[in-house]
Amino acid sequence: MRTSELENLGFKRITKGDGELKHGYTCDLLSEVMANAESDTVWFTVQSHINVVAVAAITGINAIVLCNGHEFDEETIEKAKDEKISLFTTSLNAFEASGKLYDKGLR
Amino acid sequence: MIFKGDFHIHTCLSPCADITMVPGTVASALEKVGTEWVAITDHNSCGNVKVFEKVLNLRGIKVMPGIEVQTIEEVHVLVYLKSAKVAMDFSNEIREHLPDIENDPERFGYQLFVNKNDEFIGMENVMLSASTDLTINDLWHMVKRYNGLFVYAHVDRMFGVVKQLGFIPDNPPFDAVEAIGNVNVNSTILRSSDAHSLSQIEKAKMRVKADSRTFDEFRKALMRKDMWKF
Numbered sequence A: 001m002r003t004s005e006l007e008n009l010g011f012k013r014i015t016k017g018d019g020e021l022k023h024g025y026t027c028d029l030l031s032e033v034m035a036n037a038e039s040d041t042v043w044f045t046v047q048s049h050i051n052v053v054a055v056a057a058i059t060g061i062n063a064i065v066l067c068n069g070h071e072f073d074e075e076t077i078e079k080a081k082d083e084k085i086s087l088f089t090t091s092l093n094a095f096e097a098s099g100k101l102y103d104k105g106l107r
Numbered sequence B: 001m002i003f004k005g006d007f008h009i010h011t012c013l014s015p016c017a018d019i020t021m022v023p024g025t026v027a028s029a030l031e032k033v034g035t036e037w038v039a040i041t042d043h044n045s046c047g048n049v050k051v052f053e054k055v056l057n058l059r060g061i062k063v064m065p066g067i068e069v070q071t072i073e074e075v076h077v078l079v080y081l082k083s084a085k086v087a088m089d090f091s092n093e094i095r096e097h098l099p100d101i102e103n104d105p106e107r108f109g110y111q112l113f114v115n116k117n118d119e120f121i122g123m124e125n126v127m128l129s130a131s132t133d134l135t136i137n138d139l140w141h142m143v144k145r146y147n148g149l150f151v152y153a154h155v156d157r158m159f160g161v162v163k164q165l166g167f168i169p170d171n172p173p174f175d176a177v178e179a180i181g182n183v184n185v186n187s188t189i190l191r192s193s194d195a196h197s198l199s200q201i202e203k204a205k206m207r208v209k210a211d212s213r214t215f216d217e218f219r220k221a222l223m224r225k226d227m228w229k230f
Helices: A030-036 A051-059 A074-083 A094-103 B022-035 B051-060 B084-094 B136-145 B160-165 B216-224
Strands: A023-026 A039-045 A061-066 A086-089 B002-009 B037-043 B060-068 B076-080 B112-114 B120-123 B150-151 B176-178 B189-190 B204-208 B227-229
Touching: A023 A094, A030 A051, A030 B160, A039 A051, A039 A094, A051 A074, A074 A086, A094 B022, B002 B076, B022 B051, B037 B051, B037 B076, B051 B060, B051 B084, B060 B084, B060 B216, B076 B136, B076 B216, B120 B160, B136 B150, B150 B216, B189 B227, B204 B216
Parallel strands: A023 A039, A039 A061, A061 A086, B002 B037, B037 B060, B150 B176, B176 B189
Antiparallel strands: B002 B204, B060 B076, B076 B150, B112 B120, B204 B227
């Protein structure tokens, strides 16, 4: 699926961008994400520090969904625009949000 | 002069620390291994700094006031401050940034205030093992308002900045890092015991070249990189 489908699933888009999504990954420890996430991934987290964008860029994560009603700060959003990473937010918790994509067949 | 230092020690105020971490016994343990200069760094509080400073000073060990703050990213940062008075003001401000959750001592550990005779005189009721609502940047600005030093704690362990955030962010400009292994940074790298119990107080890993054991001398040595790991 494409990142645009995340909007159809009710996630709020914060930055533009398009990319393929083949996998999902849910974790808040960035060192774990760097070590384990595959490319073409949608990442669910509550961590909004600017480093999430760099970690996404390094690992080939195309979309980040910030869960539990948290919001990205301006610095993170600007960096995501530069790196062309799609940012989304949701009021769902990481389990519920991940489940929506699991239902769609992402692994 | 060269001093033997250990700049990360907890007291019985930290919920995860042993209740035997009272001034008299900590002083004896430090004497035994020959440590001359320490920082008292409890989780999110400086409530026992003053009494430790007093008792350890009488035993010939100098105390640098400190605190280990947990940011909203769940990163642990050591903050060193000029005096026990400044540390208490800093601690009171940190308290306003802690969630209003009462500590359950049976579950999370006792948070005890102690006097110079090693007697428990009270308990901190606010849960100190929680994260503050301060981002790393917020905390850095606060530390600089108090003219303190901002040092990432155990960067390569749980709650260390590298573990939590993958790598050390460009901003804010930290003063030093504490690490167990090797880290690729330009700043001074500290190695400390992070002792939570008496048995964890081991021979000091740091040697500091300074005129005297004061905060200002520590800061100068840190900036000059006149300290090294053993």
